[in-house]
Ligand SMILES: Cc1cc2nc3c(=O)[nH]c(=O)nc-3n(C[C@H](O)[C@H](O)[C@H](O)COP(=O)(O)OP(=O)(O)OC[C@H]3O[C@@H](n4cnc5c(N)ncnc54)[C@H](O)[C@@H]3O)c2cc1C
């Protein structure tokens with residue numbers, strides 16, 4: 001098949017960063033080699049792109065040859081006795097669970113949406129709500145195949161030093177072509193989910209630590225408008241794999257319903273959200289959500305399907321359009337447990353002072369991992385969503401830079417998949433000596449610097 | 465004015481094009497400035513370092529337009545707006561018929577425009593976004609005694625732009641034609657113009673409406689006067705002192 005490209009507008013998921021690039025969608029390994037040659041011939045750079053679910057500018061680059069991986073999407077082998085799955089990089093997380101759940105297996109790590117590709121997930125080394133137990137996706141790979149910019153393919157295993165650079169390498173250390181992933185055995189398609197409202201930061205951390213010992217998943221929502229004694233209030237969900245009938249393993253049991261509350265068609269929900277998507281309404285909505293949480297279901301356990309619990313955001317198609325026209329940025333920082341409270345408390349106080357509160361706050365527990373570009377800490381992360389408008393943009397970036405300072409002071413880390421605001425000086429302080437080591441591997445896999453992304457340039461991952 | 469991150473201005477070394485390039489750069493755009501006189505372009509670039517990038521090119525060399533366009537897009541890091549302002553209006557004697565001169569007018573005002581704007585149209589059509597601005601003229605509204613080929617060239621440009629507009633409408637690409645009246649630029653330096661507009665003023669007006677598809681005059685009075693003139697029968701029009 002002839003490989004044809006077209007000019008396409010590539011957008012970060014938050015819709016704040018976009019660029020036109022020449023998009024090609026290869027279907028086999030040789031296509032990659034042809035595209036690497038084409039890039040050299042036309043003196044263009046190569047951008048790798050999965051499903052475009054990174055929030056910022058990780059998967060965009062103006063005028064590049066953009067290599068979209070979504071059509072390289074075959075499951076190559078699957079062994080339901082061992083749970084080892086080999087797939088091409090463009091297979092999505094949704095494809096993965098659909099393939100294996102009937103046999104009683106679930107992806108070991110999933111993001112809050114099922115659209116990301118395996119390649120994109122490895123390149124960013126994603127984590128899930130089970131990060132404190134299962135770590136990141138890179139820790140569940142048997143091996144991966146990566147193509148360097150000369151076209152040669154290398155099989156890397158976790159014991160090789162290069163593996164530590166390519167996992168989390170943000171598309172700048174070669175093209176991940178395929179990988180072998182160890183799936184997680186599950187007793188059924190359901191989880192037992194326990195909900196508890198917490199009225200302050202103190203309670204947040206206390207309840208988190210209580211469940212971190214034995215829960216399989218743990219996540220909390222934080223009301224970023226609450227202040228004073230209520231600061232840090234929210235709703236914690238802890239979940240355990242549940243025993244259940246084999247029927248729960250079927251896709252029909254898992255699939256998300258077409259209506260919300262059995263009434264409202266999902267497709268219109270973003271329009272309603274858009275109307276509410278302003279500071280005053282969001283303050284009220286957050287407060288209401290908390291109040292409801294203290295009465296409905298508080299302290300109770302219920303069964304939920306794996307899909308419904310894991311991919312809550314996929315319930316509302318195109319929810320991000322509620323942030324149009326300016327889009328939004330997500331800001332997630334990872335802080336050691338000793339200093340997490342201090343950092344998050346101050347981050348939220350800063351937002352309130354600037355009247356730039358995040359409309360959504362999500363708290364998770366993490367553990368360290370062995371990768372060179374890593375967001376893993378023995379501590380917590382707080383993910384925040386900020387609406388961007390022409391009038392707040394500058395102040396918002398300023399706020400982010402101040403929040404960075406808090407994180408760095410506390411020995412914290414960042415996550416490139418969600419980043420839009422990191423500067424080279426922040427990146428250097430975060431990565432320390434790992435940065436040079438990682439750049440060394442980048443030079444090995446891509447000596448002439450063919451692989452580039454806007455994020456790589458902005459953050460200084462790529463040497464200027 | 466809508467914000468354009470990346471723009472190309474063809475005919476940016478003087479007059480209206482230069483003013484548009486400066487205006488865009490001040491608003492934060494990255495602008496590739498195209499014209500023949502490299503020294504002028506470099507001077508312009510020096511006034512907005514990093515924002516205005518010079519590209520020397522002769523629009524009459526239509527066979528080189530595709531390459532130059534691609535280079536310009538790479539230099540700007542993409543493209544959101546293209547302005548074609550290059551134009552040529554030599555003095556023409558009252559009884560002069562000079563084919564060489566006339567063809568040259570068409571080469572700059574029409575053929576160059578087609579060569580550049582076809583490239584932009586194709587790119588924007590694929591990307592599903594972008595703004596095309598062509599600088600026509602009130603002179604293209606009627607054929608007058610003084611400038612047959614220039615009038616015809618602007619009329620041709622207007623029709624070409626209208627067709628682009630109708631083609632690209634469904635793709636979310638805007639095509640705007642601006643029809644300035646007399647402006648104080650090098651083109652008109654030898655004429656003693658009354659009521660001429662400063663190119664800076666014209667540039668601001670043009671950029672304010674650059675994303676609005678359609679034909680635009682730069683003043684309300686032009687809109688009225690030319691609505692009348694356009695509809696006058698030839699037999700009446702030829703008696704007017706224009
Ligand atoms: C609603 C939502 C919820 C999310 N929740 C979470 C979450 O809970 N946890 C979490 O960790 N993340 C989360 N994310 C982020 C998301 O999981 C990551 O951004 C992931 O990398 C997206 O994968 P993608 O296929 O869309 O890759 P893209 O966004 O297209 O690309 C990501 C990076 O990977 C590179 N890349 C892509 N394919 C390859 C390849 N084959 N080889 C080498 N490099 C490649 C790209 O160059 C780019 O740098 C969430 C995102 C959204 C939109």
Ligand SMILES: NC(=O)c1ccc[n+]([C@@H]2O[C@H](COP(=O)([O-])OP(=O)(O)OC[C@H]3O[C@@H](n4cnc5c(N)ncnc54)[C@H](OP(=O)(O)O)[C@@H]3O)[C@@H](O)[C@H]2O)c1
Nearest residue numbers: 475477478479480499500501522523550551646647649651
């Ligand atoms: N001035 C008026 O009264 C008036 C009125 C209505 C409409 N217009 C139109 O407005 C536009 C701008 O005119 P202006 O008044 O600004 O005139 P100007 O000062 O003479 O500028 C003309 C520009 O076009 C460029 N150009 C001419 N020939 C070119 C070529 N072969 N290749 C590349 N660039 C070329 C020139 O650059 P180089 O010479 O450096 O190449 C210059 O930058 C023109 O389309 C004109 O027809 C002018």
